[in-house]
Amino acid sequence: MNDKPLFVIKRNLQKSAQTGVTFQDQLEDENLKDICQKITGRSDYNCQYVENDYSDVFLANTYNKGRLATLRYGGYVHFITFSELAVEGRNSSIQSVPTAFNIFYMCPYEKKKLYYYFICKHGNPATDYHLFIYRLMQTVGFTFLNFPISSATTSFVTIEDMMRARDENRGTNRSNNSTYISKNEDGKYEAYCKTYGASKYESSLICYAMSMIIGHAEKIKLYEILEGNLNELPDSSLQVLRKMDTVDIIKTDLTFEKRIFEESRDNQLRSPRYQYNLLNKLGEKHCALCGCTIPDIIQGAHIWPVASIKAAKSISIDDKVRYATDGDNGLWLCENHHKLFDRNIIAIMSDGSVKYNHSLSASYIPYLHTFTENTQLPSMYLNDKFKHYVELRNRVLDAASFVRFKLHS
Numbered sequence: 001m002n003d004k005p006l007f008v009i010k011r012n013l014q015k016s017a018q019t020g021v022t023f024q025d026q027l028e029d030e031n032l033k034d035i036c037q038k039i040t041g042r043s044d045y046n047c048q049y050v051e052n053d054y055s056d057v058f059l060a061n062t063y064n065k066g067r068l069a070t071l072r073y074g075g076y077v078h079f080i081t082f083s084e085l086a087v088e089g090r091n092s093s094i095q096s097v098p099t100a101f102n103i104f105y106m107c108p109y110e111k112k113k114l115y116y117y118f119i120c121k122h123g124n125p126a127t128d129y130h131l132f133i134y135r136l137m138q139t140v141g142f143t144f145l146n147f148p149i150s151s152a153t154t155s156f157v158t159i160e161d162m163m164r165a166r167d168e169n170r171g172t173n174r175s176n177n178s179t180y181i182s183k184n185e186d187g188k189y190e191a192y193c194k195t196y197g198a199s200k201y202e203s204s205l206i207c208y209a210m211s212m213i214i215g216h217a218e219k220i221k222l223y224e225i226l227e228g229n230l231n232e233l234p235d236s237s238l239q240v241l242r243k244m245d246t247v248d249i250i251k252t253d254l255t256f257e258k259r260i261f262e263e264s265r266d267n268q269l270r271s272p273r274y275q276y277n278l279l280n281k282l283g284e285k286h287c288a289l290c291g292c293t294i295p296d297i298i299q300g301a302h303i304w305p306v307a308s309i310k311a312a313k314s315i316s317i318d319d320k321v322r323y324a325t326d327g328d329n330g331l332w333l334c335e336n337h338h339k340l341f342d343r344n345i346i347a348i349m350s351d352g353s354v355k356y357n358h359s360l361s362a363s364y365i366p367y368l369h370t371f372t373e374n375t376q377l378p379s380m381y382l383n384d385k386f387k388h389y390v391e392l393r394n395r396v397l398d399a400a401s402f403v404r405f406k407l408h409s
């Protein structure tokens, strides 16, 4: 095959008509030459910029969604998506990525490949957040043709890897995440996704990466945390997820949460919104009292118990659901500590100190000491709402019968 490599590229971006800036303006011949060399080993190419109404099996009859170029050569089509010229907010830099992936993934042509190319001249494309996103992109099949830092990142091999990286990422950018990855007590992986605004791009990418890792071994539970406007993930993302066939999508809105609340028994509330709010406040599942991080045995423990909320007089059902799903009304506990807490063998005070009931037989107390590593909750737990829930819970306790743990030295 002696035909020259051929770029076919949509000239216009979504806003080209308003801004006057076309995609063609952003790409330099040097970029195309470099890409062509890297993909085909040749540096001579033809390039065809086409208008919005052009369409073929690779390009739809619309503006350039996903900042894509296509390069056709040797029977293959290569989809190349590009960074912005200026990488500024963490969201603007990734929003074209799921779109590009959607177009690539849904393209029926089999001999296809997917790449990413940096053309940014301003901003910082190598923050911890961006590096996390690049790892997700590699996991779903993007090959980076160039990289903004000297050493490239690698794809995620397990969902646990993703969970850990996500949580580390969170440390530097607290409560700025919109999507959480977790594992439930049945050992199933879960994603909790906000679906509005820029969150939908990140949510889509995280779900794709989880799907790629897990394959068809089992299904992931994807909880869409719907807010007032009830927007789901974009249709194009849902189409991809349906084709992947690896996720169960569960829409959770207030009606859904009310039903879970009303049907809950034994003080257990399997509420996605509660899980989401705890992940949002406290990070990845870890027992607040012993530090255990095995997600399968970590539970969201209510401070003001669900049974008491249910029994409370003159509170509307909407408010009850709000209290029962409030991230301040809880903490992560392992199953052991959860039971000890629910049976009031261990109690938490409004200053965050952890105490045990000294009416307990003395022979049990050394054991409690051994595995209760943390006897003072850190300040991040202790806001006014948290303290209020503790007071509601502890009203029924005899405070005098609780004593502090010896501090670990």
Ligand SMILES: [Zn+2]
Binding pocket: 287, 288, 289, 290, 291, 292, 333, 334, 335, 336, 337
């Ligand atoms: Zn524990």
